[in-house]
Structures are given as C-alpha cells and as structure tokens.
Amino acid sequence: MATNSICSRCLRLATQLPRTTTKETPRRAFTSTTRHQPSRRRIHQSTLRPAPSLEASTQPPTTEFPPFSATRGRTIDQPSNIHERALLQPNNLLHSFTNSPAPQIRKRAAIIRQNAYCPHPSHQPTRNPQSPDDPENRKTGTQPPAHVRYECPDCGIPVSCCEEHFASDYESHIQICDTLKQINEDDHDLVSGRFFPEFQYPSSQIEEAQVNMTNWDTLLYSREFNAINDERSMRQATRLLTYPMTIGSILHELSPYSLKDRLTPEGLRSLSALRYTMHPPRTGAGTTISGLRPNPPPIRLFILGARAESSLPREVWIQLSHLFPRLSFHLIFIGPESMSNRDDEFPLPPRTDSNPYGAIVEDRLGGGMKVTTYVEYFHTLFEAQHFAPFDPYFDAFVLFHPGLGHPASSHEWAPTLPQLLATKVPILCTGYSAFDMERDIAWVKEQAGGEMDVLMEPGENRFRSLRWDLNDLDPGDVSCGNWGVWAFRGKRYEADEYRGKEGE
Template sequence: MERSLPHPLLQEPRVLLKPGNLFHPMDESPSPSMREKAAYIKANAYCPHPAHAHTHPSHLSFTCPDCGVPTHCSKEHLYEDYENHLLICDTLREVNEDEHDLRSGRFFPEFNYPGVQLHEALINFTNWDTYLYTRGFEAVNEERSLRQLTKLLTYPTTIASVLHELSPYNLRNGLTNEGLKSFAALRYTLHPPLTGAGQTIKGLRLQSPPVRLFILGARAESSLPREIWHQLAHIFPQSLFHLVFIGPQSMLGWDSEPSAPSPDPHNPFGAVIERVSHHMKISTFVQYYNVLHDANYFAPFDPYFDCFVCFHPGFGHPGSSAEWEATLPKLLETKVPVLCTGYTEMDLSRDVDWVKRECEGEFDVLLEPQENRFKSLRWDMNDDDPTDLSQGNWGLWAFRGKRYEAVQKEGIFTA
C-alpha cells in the first residue's frame, strides 16, 4: 500500500518571515498554524500561578511579551510569577522562533542528507559535530539549523550510535557485560566481512537476512520522511533492514491517515508495507505488540538480527503504564535487546524504576541510564502545559530478559 507523507515545510510555502524577523507573539503570528497553536494552548493549558492552588484553575489568556507564548491567565499573574517564568522564558522564546523558522518558507540546506558511507571513511560517534562531519553532511553554521536537523535525525542516529561497532557506549561509558554480549551479536551482523562479491555468477555471495528493528508505541517517528530512516541503510551499507512500526497511533500524522488494509491470509493483521529501497523495508501495524506476539507473527527471534526500540515509551507514566503491562513480559521472553529513550531525566528515571518494580530479577540492564549523546538539540513545548519543556530522546538505556545459562556441576547439567 503506497502512502504519502506531509512535509512541514510545504504547509505554508509562501515566504512569511526573514531570518532576522522570526519572533512574533504566537496569537498574532503571520502563520495561521501558529495562531491555531496559540488558540489550542489557551483553551487547554492552565495558569501556573500559585494562587490557583487554592482556587479554581484558570485557562491561559495572556501572552508573555518576552517569549511570545501564552503563559498566564492575566498580566498581573505573569508579573507576580515572573521569577519562576524567567527560568524558562528564554527557552520558550527559542521554541517560538524555531516554530516560525519551520514555517518561514526559507530553503533548508541542512535537510540535504548524505548517501552511502564509504567503507574506508570511519564515522565518529563522539557527538553531533563529529558525526555530521564524518558522515559528510553539508556544514551547518547556524545553531537554529542544527536544532532543526537533529530534531529529525535523533531517531535513526540514536539507534546507530548504540549498534555500530564504533559506538561511544562501551564498558567505560555505561555498557554492561551483558550489554556487550547482546550488542556484539548485532554488530557482527551489521558489519559483515567483505566477501569480494562481483558482477558475475562467480562473484555471487549469500547475504544475511535483514536486521529487524521493532519500534514499539510508534507515534511521530513512524511519520518521519523515509529518507531520514534510510540513513540507517547508508550507515550500514552491507546490511538489510526491516523496520516494523507497531502501535495504535503508528499511522497518526500520515498525510491522509489511511485505514489499514483489510486482513487477509497473506496479511492477517492489515500491515502497511513499504519498500523504501533494496536495503530497507518498512511495515506498520496499527496494533498492540502483545497481540502480534501471542500470534507468533514475528517468531522466532534471533539476538543476531532483532532489536526492540521504544522512543519515549512512558513505561512509568500514570497515563500509559497500564498499556505496557501486557507487553513487557513478552519483550523479556524474546531475550533480545530493548533500547529505550526518555524526554527528560525524570521521565527516564520513572521508566527505569517501573521496569525494575514490575520485573525485578527477570531482566538484565544492557546500557546504564544516561544522557543520550544524540538527543534532539531542539526544545519541545507541551501544548497542554507550556511550562513542560523537553528534548526528544534526551535519555537512553537498554535491557533484555535475563538469560539462564546451563552450567555443568558435578557431572549434572543445571540451569
């Protein structure tokens, strides 16, 4: 089933703003979508002034003149609470200008992506600067352009930074002994030896099956332009990939939000299949993973070819933890790595604590929780609460179900 994706830069193609004229109060913006965003914030967010702790909460109606974002119910409450607002005012202004930049209609040279990585050109995963340089991206000289680029690239690059043989995550930087075992298996598959294959029949060589990346609870990442995800195929040019987006919201954000195909014997769960290139296939399931697991749809699993990825899963969030209770035991059962990220340090810690509490003694940590080297450099604002700021994939950690190895003791094998 073919599909088209919306491109945020094509929503308002008319040049609205110049680089030096990006600041506008959201409710007075020349961009209609920004005015709609301001209206949504005013209708759904509540004033953070302490006085509302003892009275009925009030919706926002006053826009801060410094950041241009609706923040309080009145001018008086903003100035009385200005000491607290000052802590985030500059960041909110940056968010405002970045949003206007996306809608400015300018040419975005930072979104020109490089192709296949040459075998002799090594990638440096120390940080964003070294990565972009060694991958051959065009020079990004503006901080705003870098923020826009990393907002998208954080998803495939976070995965690549863990699975690549030159990963910065080693035994000195959070990788555990069990993590070394699991990721060494995947790296063995992703970096096959050069076989000298040629164009003739004599040069034919067997190729490994595709590496399957199961992206669970998929939301915004499932609607990313496919050239973003295809960066994985460029970083690992000798490997094949099958990306599997799974979750009830995995089709949100698609251009026309098509309904899934009707189930049939060849496609029992109505998956949307896309062939991005010879090296990458993408499947999308509007379904909970535990349903697919119980049907043995993806079995058997292989630690050399499979990996789960959960971007901001909200394991421990009160509003979403119940949805993961049936899925988590299934993930541990597969014994393959589960790579997870979090919006903030608190979000990541809450997820880690929930997994420890729910599955104590049943999993091994592969990568200790830490700040992600390839987090998004652009700040995101929660439209339901402008004081809630976060960065995509800020934190990173990984785990898998515990393996009980068989050992020989006094001539008897025990588990």
C-alpha cells in the same frame, strides 16, 4: 567586461534588450498614459511593482511591452521567486503566538489558551504532579483554575491567566523564558517559507570513509552533510535525525558507548552479537557464479509505541542504512498511533486472510530498507506468533519515549513487558528527561521481578535533539526528543555441562 564579473540576471538583461545604434535615438512617448505610468522596478529590487493608479487603469493600454525572456517564459522585470519568497526573515521570527502571521501558529495558540491552566500558586491544582519539578506542586491556593490568557512580552507564549499573576510569579517564569523564546523562533522558522538546506541528506559513501560518532558535529562532518553554520538550522536538522542516529550510535562497532561509558558487561555481550551480524566480513563476492555469496537476512528493528517517528520522511530513516552499507534493515512500526494523521497518505488496508493485521508495507525505499506499519498492539501480534522466532543476532526492540512508568500509559505496557523479556532481545529505550527514565526503570524492575538485565546505564544521549519542544497542554513543560537513553533485556541464565559429583 568579463562575463564572470556580471551577475546572471544582469547578463540576461544585456543579451535580451534590443540594441540601438549610435545614430538612432530611442523613441520616447510623451503621452498622458506614460506620464502617469509608475516607474519600472530595477532588476535587483526585491519588492513588487506598486499597483497602478485608478486614472492610469482607465487609459487605453500602451503599445510598448517589456522585453520577454524566451528561456524563462516571463518578463525580465518579474522576479524569479515571486511565489517562493519567505514569509518571515531570519531576523524577524519572534512573534506573539496569538497574533502570529502564520495561521498554524495562531491555531496552536488557540489550543494552548483553551487547554492550559495558569501555574500561579494561588490557584487550585488541576491534576496530580508528574515530577518533583512540576509547577503543579506549588498550587496551594483557593482560587479556581483559570486558563492562560496573558502572553509573556519576551517569549510571546501564553503563560498566565492575567498580568497580575504573571508579574507576581515572574521569578519562576524567567527560568524557562529564554527556552520558550527559542521555541517560538524555531516554530516560526518552520513556517517561514524559506528553503531548508539542512534537510538535504547525503547518499551512501565508500566504506573506507569511517564515521566518527563522538558528537553531532563529527558525525555530520564524517558523513559529508552540507555544512550547517547556524544554530537554528542545527536544531531543525537534529530534531529529525535523532531517531536513526540514536539507534546507529548504539549498534555500530564505532559506538561511543563502551564499558568505560555506561555499557554493562551484559550489554557488551548482547551488542557484540548484533554487531557480529551488522558488520559482516568482506567475503570477496563478485559478479560471476564462483563469486556468489549468501546474504544475511535483514536486521529487524521493532519500534513499539510508534508515534511521530513512524511519520518521518523515509530519507531520514535511510540514513541508518548508510551507516551499515553491507546490511539491509526491516523497520517494523507497531502501535495504535503509528498511522496518526497519515490516513490520506496511506489508507488503512482491509484485514484479509493474507493480511490479517492490516500491515502497510513500504518496500521500494532502496535495496537496504523496508518499512512495515501495524496499527495494533504488540502483545496481540506476539500471542499470534506473527514475528516468531526472535533472534538476538538479528532482532532488537526500540522504544522512543514509551512512558513505561507514566500513570496514564503504564497499564498499556503491562501485558507487553513480559513478552519483551521472554525474547531475550536487546531493548533500547529513550526518555524526555532523567526523571522520566528513572520512573520507567523503577516500573520495569518492579514488574520484571528481577528477571531483567540492564545493558546500558541511563544517561544523556549524545545524539539527542538539540531543539526544545513545547507541551501545548502545559506551556511550562519543555522537553527535547530522545534526551536520554538506556537499554535492558530479559535475564539470561548460563547452563554448565554436568560432569558428575566430585570424587566419583
């Protein structure tokens, strides 16, 4: 029999079992010990061996041992993935949040039940509505607010205070029930214990292999990612890659955004300056002294109000440098929440004379990437001239879901906005929805007083996250990361040379 027709486990078993001659008969033991001993599990059986009975455990151990694998250091009967088996299978991901097999999901369900309120119209409102589609607008009743307790049997997420309110308001819940069900399965998939091949990222490729940025499919294919044939795996992959790819899709010379697609003339002028630096011509540099060429300074990307994006695996951000192989990046995360839940990973350094703002520097990420994190407000660093001067050829600001016009966070951006406009540097902004972006644009125009130019009209982001996220404080509020994108900068005034009055 050819060895290529046998699986590796069977082949290993065949080569390690003791061979017997035709004249000899294997010795069988007819003792009571072997008679009560459970049957040995087959090679391809995935379940573990059942525990021996109490009678068998009291008998003296038998002298026959299972064959031992010298190469693996374990018995052949022992499966290779005892400690690596998945907690949940792909066809068994939908579970009730409260009774979930994963403790992380049960803890999240407790947070939802403790903080979220029932959206039924018979309750009194608990807050000001945030958008025209906010369910809080429908609350006109007199019943006191009540926390959610009842879970939808279809999506498994607590959405109502009781079954009666759930049944009477089922018409509004059915609009998002399918999305909540998808969120439930995606969250359980992350804690299922399976191997995630979609989180294996490719390295750099030759420059002649052009990147196609039409959509997610063409980008992942042209960048030689592992084939993703499952929609859930695609959602998990894009949830992380949306941050670097959103930036790269706007700054790259092969960007899908142009004058015919949301880009304004002022935006083309600003992005042309950046692209001139980010795509330098080949200068014929070599390994000899005569081939030495000056290298441009790194592109500085100031990511203000950094939260989740600052804790992304660095392999995700390195994908941005692979889009620009002849360039180096310096990512600067700034914000009071930029190191949330990362104190054990990087303890905050003391503020000294050499490091007055406690910067955390990660400079061993490869030759094309450097990351610096500041747990500080940008207006404090700007007033100290910590990053001055700013250059529109080498600098850009990025704001992921900043909430510029949100009532709870607009006061924090009030001292920062005039400083951003004064730099005349492009500012890229994303939003959770169209209403979120329109609210930010209205606030910026009001605060700027006409001293701003729109570089990109607001619209849906081609490289938004395909996975939906759930708001634990309001289960009816679902959103996806970087749904939309727009850009602006401070107004630039062109000065003409004075040639005197006409007729002089």
